[in-house]
Amino acid sequence: MGGRLRFQRRGRTLWARITRVNGAAFGFSAPASEWLSLKESSPMTFTKKLRDPIMRGDITCSVRIWQSPRVKVGGRYRLGEGAVVVTSLRQIELTDITPQLARDSGFAGVVDLLKTARHGAGDKVYLVGFEYRPDTRF
Structure with a gap:
């Protein structure tokens, strides 16, 4: 017999679980391992060109304008088969973005970084430090 897809919201995450109508897995009382986390829109998304270098550990910071x-x-x-884990977060000034910081973030220069970072209504600049962990379970 077919199942149903059930949803429950916890904060910014939407949790879903396929439930069986005639089985023990019916309802929301199942172990957390049977739930699937569906992030609506992750705040730490990266352009395709940055994903592999991040997963290799070549890039460990990102400039965000929020x-x-x-x-x-x-x-x-x-991210991929693992996760980016935030290790530091601090607000910086736009003038703190140097060519070296842009390169450390995976961009050719400051202008290239700002073309990607400047989208939306944000006006505060944040430097996010992170590390990639290949097998982090959610």
Whole structure:
């Protein structure tokens, strides 16, 4: 017999679980391992060209322009088969973005970085430090 897809919202995450009508897995009382986390839109998304270098550990920081912080230190954000884990977060000035920081973030220069970072209504600049963990379970 077919199942149903059930949803439950917890914070910014939508949790889904396929339930069986005639089985023990019916309802929301199943173990957490049977739930599937569906992030609506992860605040730590990366352009395709940056994903592989991040997963190799070549890139460990990102400059973000937001209205307010969208991540927290210790937060885990899915990328590939693992997750980016935020290790530091601090607000910086636009003038703090140097060519070296842009290169460390995976961009050719400051202008290249700002073309990607400047989207939306944000006006505060944040430097996010992170590390990639290949097998982090959600």
